[in-house]
Amino acid sequence: MAAGLEAPWVVELSSQTTRCGFAHASHIDCMQEVATCSLPSHGSLVHSDRTLGSTDRVLDDIAATLERSGHEWQPRLTVVVPARCSQRMLRAISHVVLESGSVDKLLVLPSAACHAVGAGFQSCVVVDAGAGGTDVAGVLGSAVVAKDSTLHADFAGQQLTARVALLLKEITGSPVSDATAAECKHAFACFDGPHRPLEPDFFTLPDGAVLSSSDIGSRVQEEIGGAWTSVHKQVVSGVSSALARVPASDSSDRTTVLLTGGQSRIPNMPLRLAADLASLEDAGHLHIRRSATAERNGFLGAFFLSATSMYEKKLAMSKDLFEEEGDRHVRLFTGSVPEAFL
Ligand SMILES: Nc1ncnc2c1ncn2[C@@H]1O[C@H](COP(=O)(O)OP(=O)(O)OP(=O)(O)O)[C@@H](O)[C@H]1O
Numbered sequence: 001m002a003a004g005l006e007a008p009w010v011v012e013l014s015s016q017t018t019r020c021g022f023a024h025a026s027h028i029d030c031m032q033e034v035a036t037c038s039l040p041s042h043g044s045l046v047h048s049d050r051t052l053g054s055t056d057r058v059l060d061d062i063a064a065t066l067e068r069s070g071h072e073w074q075p076r077l078t079v080v081v082p083a084r085c086s087q088r089m090l091r092a093i094s095h096v097v098l099e100s101g102s103v104d105k106l107l108v109l110p111s112a113a114c115h116a117v118g119a120g121f122q123s124c125v126v127v128d129a130g131a132g133g134t135d136v137a138g139v140l141g142s143a144v145v146a147k148d149s150t151l152h153a154d155f156a157g158q159q160l161t162a163r164v165a166l167l168l169k170e171i172t173g174s175p176v177s178d179a180t181a182a183e184c185k186h187a188f189a190c191f192d193g194p195h196r197p198l199e200p201d202f203f204t205l206p207d208g209a210v211l212s213s214s215d216i217g218s219r220v221q222e223e224i225g226g227a228w229t230s231v232h233k234q235v236v237s238g239v240s241s242a243l244a245r246v247p248a249s250d251s252s253d254r255t256t257v258l259l260t261g262g263q264s265r266i267p268n269m270p271l272r273l274a275a276d277l278a279s280l281e282d283a284g285h286l287h288i289r290r291s292a293t294a295e296r297n298g299f300l301g302a303f304f305l306s307a308t309s310m311y312e313k314k315l316a317m318s319k320d321l322f323e324e325e326g327d328r329h330v331r332l333f334t335g336s337v338p339e340a341f342l
Pocket residue numbers: 013014015016017018043128129130131132133156157158161182185186189260261262263265266267294295
């Protein structure tokens with residue numbers, strides 16, 4: 001952290017879980033995970049302009065949640081959004097935050113760059129398989145290379161959970177909660193491959209009913225395999241175009257493809273991605289890495305990037321400038337952060 005700077009609050013607007021918190025250089029001091037079941041769907045707000053007018057409601061909800069747990073907004077705030085976030089949405093976020101009275105400086109960072117930095121990479125191709133879909137982006141010097149080089153594919157954890165909920169209802173005859181469906185999905189999720197773990201033999205529903213893995217396990221895996229099959233060509237083409245912008249980054253002349261996001265936990269996913277990428281000309285130079293901190297990388301990376309002196313000097317939008325010149329300076333940071341600042 002640069003001398004004299006207080007750590008900012010970081011709010012990561014994701015499809016299913018909004019993560020917000022305050023971090024120290026050495027550890028996360030408090031990180032609230034605000035699930036959207038008790039809040040409006042933040043992901044759909046940042047993923048689409050249609051509900052633009054609701055941005056203030058989203059941030060108000062987060063502020064209320066923090067206050068309930070005894071915290072207040074800090075004067076510096078970093079908001080993490082998908083790289084495809086529109087200029088209109090960025091302006092809406094800046095108005096809500098900088099007109100709120102409690103925030104003096106705002107930084108808006110693209111999620112892919114934060115995931116890369118959070119996992120320890122300054123340059124790589126990010127494949128972020130999350131609840132709302134799978135995003136691919138090239139990251140160079142801790143910044144997304146270009147907004148138009150990002151890709152969104154429909155391999156979405158929330159949709160898979162909904163499919164598993166339907167399967168469970170079909171088998172048991174009664175509806176189950178999303179939490180139960182997600183638990184069941186996590187128990188059986190797996191791609192084909194040599195390290196396929198043994199399935200659990202049984203899955204127990206909250207009412208005590210026991211389903212055997214033959215009832216539900218293979219059907220969950222079929223759903224996951226089918227969903228990936230329908231998007232894998234798209235993902236390969238996204239990785240291929242990102243690779244054209246991200247030069248080899250390690251001493252052995254290889255480029256890292258970072259698998260991150262909650263769905264990257266699916267067993268054998270790196271093997272499946274490697275098999276799909278094998279058709280690429282650069283396949284021999286790819287290093288596929290799955291991060292152990294999958295769901296937290298975006299938050300962690302945002303904290304690290306915000307904690308540099310670059311934040312203060314070049315990147316953050318100040319309330320004073322906003323009041324003098326309006327929202328025309330608001331932009332998603334896509335420049336390269338010099339190593340000296342990291
Ligand atoms: N072991 C697992 N197997 C299968 N899916 C998993 C596993 N662990 C987590 N997931 C899924 O990952 C998803 C959550 O991922 P993540 O937290 O990255 O999403 P998000 O950040 O809210 O969304 P997004 O990145 O799309 O905005 C959920 O759908 C969850 O069910």
